[in-house]
Amino acid sequence: MRNESITAADLFKFDYFKCLRSDYAKNECSFCIDICPEEAMVFDRTRLTLDPERCTGCSACMGGCPTEALMSDLFDPNRFVLEFSASKDHDISCKENVPCLAALSPEHLVSIVLRKSGGITCDLSHCEGCAINKENKARERIDDAIDEAGKFLQLCNEANGIEKREQVSGNDVALDRRGMFKKLFRAAQEIQEEASMAELVPPEHEKQPVKRIILKNSLKRVAERFEANTGADTSFSFVVGKKIDADTCTNCQECAMFCPTEALSILKDNTGIVFQVGKCIACGICNDLCQPRSISDDTHLDLVNFAFDRMELLVKHRLEVCEECKIAFPYRGGEKICDRCRDYKDHFSDLFTMAKDLE
Ligand code: SF4
Ligand code: SF4
Ligand code: SF4
Known part of the structure; x- marks a missing residue:
């Protein structure tokens, strides 16, 4: 078991899969480590470990954990x-x-x-x-x-x-x-x-x-x-609103797939992303993952949306099939070619011309 180093101390239950650092390797959450007065919590590569000799069971680490990955029997x-x-x-x-x-x-x-x-x-x-x-x-x-x-x-x-x-x-x-x-x-x-x-x-x-x-x-x-x-x-440190720039979002959906609390989800027809602020824990994973930096924080907090888990549509795309790769992409007018194929053509058009010249 991956979490045995914590439970062996018989003081805490540690849910490895809830810990933000196991969810996304680049996450830098260190609430539990920073507050521990005995330096009993350490990250050993990707694994949170607890030294049972040092831990006094004070429970101070639990209050800061955004996901409740750490819980105590006491x-x-x-x-x-x-x-x-x-x-x-x-x-x-x-x-x-x-x-x-x-x-x-x-x-x-x-x-x-x-x-x-x-x-x-x-x-x-x-x-x-x-x-x-x-x-x-x-x-x-x-x-x-x-x-x-x-x-x-x-x-x-x-x-x-x-x-x-x-x-x-x-x-x-x-x-x-x-x-x-x-x-x-x-x-x-x-x-x-x-x-x-x-x-x-x-x-x-x-x-x-x-x-x-x-x-x-x-x-x-x-x-x-x-x-x-x-x-x-x-x-607030424990919740943040979100917005997505429709002009740059590629509809890759990674933000929703990696959101640890399912605050972000994908529309059933795959055309966009919806958000429930009441589920967001402000972990920042979505912002870090988004390659075109399309998703960002919106600090305005609507209490009704928060309390009643109302859904907000962050982005809705019109999808078209790319004429080059035949994969659906967010269409913004003009030629029906997705960003990836367009980039590829822009960067390697010289090579295609050269290959043509050689024929
Ligand atoms: S506070 Fe929670 S989420 Fe953060 S590193 Fe510790 S166990 Fe993981
Ligand atoms: S906001 Fe970013 S991560 Fe989310 S679907 Fe759009 S491009 Fe992908
Ligand atoms: S910050 Fe992003 S990834 Fe983290 S809970 Fe909120 S919406 Fe999900």
């Missing part, structure tokens, strides 16, 4: 979102209910705020001096997630927000990490107000991460609040 952030949202608690703290706040992504935080009334507080009073927060990397990741979640909540016209608590509260009881996991386990068992866990089990063959499904379900609950937020900053 803490499931998606389950936490559903349980915490159904509870009366408002404080998220590494001394109370999570192993480290870095285990939560902006998507998790937005979902919690949209599902609760009254907003939430993130307890950051223990970051300084914490073994997980080496070189302040975990704290920076947490701050970025909170800030980005706050920006997204503003776009949703959500009145409640996320507060940061920097001062140690008198109620805080220091627990070692083992004690923390025991407490988390008990708390999950004790939840009286049973949250529906159906959202944790996506339909078979679903390619988008569960945290995205939960976020979209959270947004649907407040959809009546969405209004044109003209001028708002709609660029």
Whole structure:
């Protein structure tokens, strides 16, 4: 098994096929490696490996993984979102209910705020001096997630927000990490107000991460609040809009074939590409793959399209059969010759003339 080096540590489940770096060799995702305080995660050529001697099970790496390729048996952030949202608690703290706040992504935080009334507080009073927060990397990741979640909540016209608590509260009881996991386990068992866990089990063959499904379900609950937020900053690290230049797109369809979440798909009659922004995780693979650089980011985010998985037609071609190679190509007027045959003729026309002269 290709993923045995991760699961051997008995701490994480690693789905090799979900990892962006196994999907596309040139992808440079390194969220999990960058945040690990113990340098326990390393890429060995194309394989992500974990050193079980170094890993402390802090779970900080999970929050950043865009595809949920890394999941832990000890803490499931998606389950936490559903349980915490159904509870009366408002404080998220590494001394109370999570192993480290870095285990939560902006998507998790937005979902919690949209599902609760009254907003939430993130307890950051223990970051300084914490073994997980080496070189302040975990704290920076947490701050970025909170800030980005706050920006997204503003776009949703959500009145409640996320507060940061920097001062140690008198109620805080220091627990070692083992004690923390025991407490988390008990708390999950004790939840009286049973949250529906159906959202944790996506339909078979679903390619988008569960945290995205939960976020979209959270947004649907407040959809009546969405209004044109003209001028708002709609660029986010976890989603991006797309556009395709119809004049240069060759209809090779590679962007759709390699999209890890099926945010891009091919029209049934093969004449174009459609896009569902609600499934996009901003991995950039489509932009990297497109040889004529026809696909690019469109930072305008339409919340209705996002929440309801609406399809946008990015490009639609009129196909004609090339007179030279007899293969269908996007026709833009003039001679019915595809770009490849035209290029070939332009570059090698001298050779054809010379060969003719020799006859
Ligand atoms: S964060 Fe996820 S997708 Fe990125 S390298 Fe790590 S396991 Fe792969
Ligand atoms: S956008 Fe680029 S990768 Fe996608 S079909 Fe067009 S040319 Fe191919
Ligand atoms: S549309 Fe592009 S950026 Fe978005 S998930 Fe697919 S490949 Fe990644």
